[in-house]
Amino acid sequence: MLTICPAHSHGTEYLLRATLTKQVLLTRAGFSAELNVWLGRSARNSVAMGIAGPLHSVSRRFWFYHLAEIGMFAVTAGLHLGVMRAIAAGDPEKAADASDRLIDHLVQFTTQTAVPIKIYPVNEQFAAEIGDVDLSKPLSDEDQQAIKQAFWKYGVLVFPDQQLTHEQHIGFATLFGPLEVSIKAGRADSGKLRIREDLADVSNLDHNNQPWGEKSRQRMFQLGNRLWHTDSSFRHVPAGASLLYGRTIAPIGGHTEFADLRAAWDALSAAMQNRIQDLVVEHSIFVSRAKIGYTEFSDEERAELPPVKQVLVRTLPQTGRRSLYLASHAGRILGLPPEESKELLEQLTAHATRREFVYTHRWRQHDLVMWDNRCTMHRGTEFDDLRWKRDVQRATVSDIGNSVETAGRPAPALAS
Numbered sequence: 001m002l003t004i005c006p007a008h009s010h011g012t013e014y015l016l017r018a019t020l021t022k023q024v025l026l027t028r029a030g031f032s033a034e035l036n037v038w039l040g041r042s043a044r045n046s047v048a049m050g051i052a053g054p055l056h057s058v059s060r061r062f063w064f065y066h067l068a069e070i071g072m073f074a075v076t077a078g079l080h081l082g083v084m085r086a087i088a089a090g091d092p093e094k095a096a097d098a099s100d101r102l103i104d105h106l107v108q109f110t111t112q113t114a115v116p117i118k119i120y121p122v123n124e125q126f127a128a129e130i131g132d133v134d135l136s137k138p139l140s141d142e143d144q145q146a147i148k149q150a151f152w153k154y155g156v157l158v159f160p161d162q163q164l165t166h167e168q169h170i171g172f173a174t175l176f177g178p179l180e181v182s183i184k185a186g187r188a189d190s191g192k193l194r195i196r197e198d199l200a201d202v203s204n205l206d207h208n209n210q211p212w213g214e215k216s217r218q219r220m221f222q223l224g225n226r227l228w229h230t231d232s233s234f235r236h237v238p239a240g241a242s243l244l245y246g247r248t249i250a251p252i253g254g255h256t257e258f259a260d261l262r263a264a265w266d267a268l269s270a271a272m273q274n275r276i277q278d279l280v281v282e283h284s285i286f287v288s289r290a291k292i293g294y295t296e297f298s299d300e301e302r303a304e305l306p307p308v309k310q311v312l313v314r315t316l317p318q319t320g321r322r323s324l325y326l327a328s329h330a331g332r333i334l335g336l337p338p339e340e341s342k343e344l345l346e347q348l349t350a351h352a353t354r355r356e357f358v359y360t361h362r363w364r365q366h367d368l369v370m371w372d373n374r375c376t377m378h379r380g381t382e383f384d385d386l387r388w389k390r391d392v393q394r395a396t397v398s399d400i401g402n403s404v405e406t407a408g409r410p411a412p413a414l415a416s
């Protein structure tokens with residue numbers, strides 16, 4: 001049985017290990033040197049070959065190669081034989097061509113993303129972990145499609161153990177649509193951004209990478225994230241998907257809870273569904289911040305984000321499922337007396353966040369968690385934010401339009 005492991009990051013060098021076969025393969029040095037000297041030119045790439053003992057698991061991803069190589073082995077062996085025959089026949093040109101074909105085959109085989117992603121649902125309808133995918137690399141069309149289908153089905157996806165640069169984080173997010181730019185009112189006290197402005201800095205760090213001050217504006221603003229909300233419902237065009245990446249995680253606390261607003265809708269009585277299905281709600285970031293007692297915003301900041309209208313119930317084009325659309329940003333339901341409006345929003349929020357509709361994500365470092373803001377709410381749980389560093393960064397994908405203006409429109413929301 002064979003496996004191929006990328007041995008070096010440079011070039012296309014590979015270590016080819018054989019255990020099933022007894023065939024004697026040339027060592028990497030011998031193979032390269034022999035080709036280089038004998039062919040009178042540098043081999044285009046070096047290929048490492050050697051006999052290995054029993055295979056040890058190098059990483060879980062490589063187990064795939066054990067199986068897949070069974071099928072590919074005949075091709076590999078045939079090409080290798082071609083090189084040997086050309087060398088034996090004293091035909092340098094033919095040997096060069098044969099070695100190129102062998103190398104092309106190995107490169108193609110070892111770089112293709114042939115492992116289908118694995119989906120581990122947390123429950124049947126809501127939240128899933130996704131395995132066997134490396135988001136730092138370009139994804140095959142099949143993997144992209146599988147991830148989108150899982151996203152629309154489960155609403156929350158967790159991708160553990162991802163090593164992402166800012167560019168790779170953004171690159172993955174843009175598969176789902178155009179990104180939002182973070183709002184001025186939520187930025188650090190100094191006005192200096194710690195990270196690029198197309199990522200929202202949801203950390204507790206100042207621009208010197210130190211935990212924020214107790215009375216800092218940034219802290220007061222972000223404490224609002226501990227209320228149940230959906231991202232950017234206070235914008236005319238709200239957020240579709242959010243992708244939060246955990247670079248540094250607090251050792252205790254600092255979880256993220258998610259509520260499934262589709263399941264919450266399904267569980268409402270028919271009478272309540274009829275009562276609320278056509279209602280429109282006004283949302284504002286200043287409503288949610290006022291709820292935690294923070295109102296220190298300038299006229300300019302208030303003018304930048306006037307109240308916007310959103311539907312209270314939406315239909316998701318990809319699945320046809322209906323969902324509540326709630327957030328702490330929701331101020332009043334249009335057409336209802338203030339008291340009745342307040343009471344109804346509180347009643348629906350309490351219903352939607354009952355434990356049976358909630359998944360709690362306990363972060364591990366380098367998790368990337370993405371959620372569908374159109375049909376979920378979330379909130380951060382408490383942690384000792386003056387003591388621990390929690391560096392989480394969010395790429396936010398815009399929805400296709402305002403929820404009132406796009407209601408009933410058959411166009412797909414989020415890139416399909």
Ligand SMILES: [Fe+2]
Binds near residue numbers: 225229230231378
């Ligand atoms: Fe949020």
